[in-house]
Amino acid sequence: MTTRLQALAPWLAALWWGSLTTLGVVVVPLLFVHLPSPALAGGMAAKLFTAQTWLGTGCGLLLLLLNRPGQDRVDAGRAQSITVFVMLGVLLALLSEFAVAPRIVSRENLRLWHSVGSAMFALQWLCAGVTFWKVTRKVGSI
Template sequence: MAARFQALAPWLAALWWGSLTTLGALVAPLLFVHLPSPALAGGMAAKLFTAQTWLGTGCGLFLLLLSRSGQGQPTTGRLQSAMMFIMLGVLLALLSEFAVAPRIVSRDNLRLWHSVGSAMFALQWLCAGVTFWKMTRTQG
């Protein structure tokens, strides 16, 4: 049974990294191009980034649980090597949501907090990407 759940690990990593990539490189920019005002686009982007936070947090936490439950499984070693990146990615997602996003929404020093949020999003994208790479690389 544990081996069946272990097979989910690369898919979870792919979902996390792919959703960050799609939101950051495609969806959010298109909102600002096609919606009638930047305020409307920003409000919709904020909702999508919140959804992304929960998706990424869920994927990361499930990956951490899989690393604890599958002792002796081949995937477990790859999960163990990605542990730091998984934890950092989840932490970045939660900090972005609860520390940075409220400041952006309230327009408190918007340029600074938008830059901080963008940097944290990029770092989370890197963490998810490294996790995906570690989960899919072949041993040898």
């Protein structure tokens, strides 16, 4: 992969991690503070989490393509480590969207599924953060 394309990896990882951070720490809490009802805020949050799922999935897929072992300047061990965190993060996003979110929307055991969804979001945030750290650190450094 050319160095120019490889230079996109930190930007993709930053977009993924930054969008998760912004959504979870700023946007969704503000929805619940400023919208007239929790139901309205929850509905809007659900739409934003869906958009985040697709943004994270797109960033993850592109990161997988850019960090394949055997590509120029990509260490095989580093690429494998990045791959694990990207795949886990994308899997968490997709499971949240297709397994957890429908249960929250249908208000099925809301406390349980909201807790599961929140934990999965936090783990996805952690995966994206580790990916960002691994993509931006210099090859051969700690």
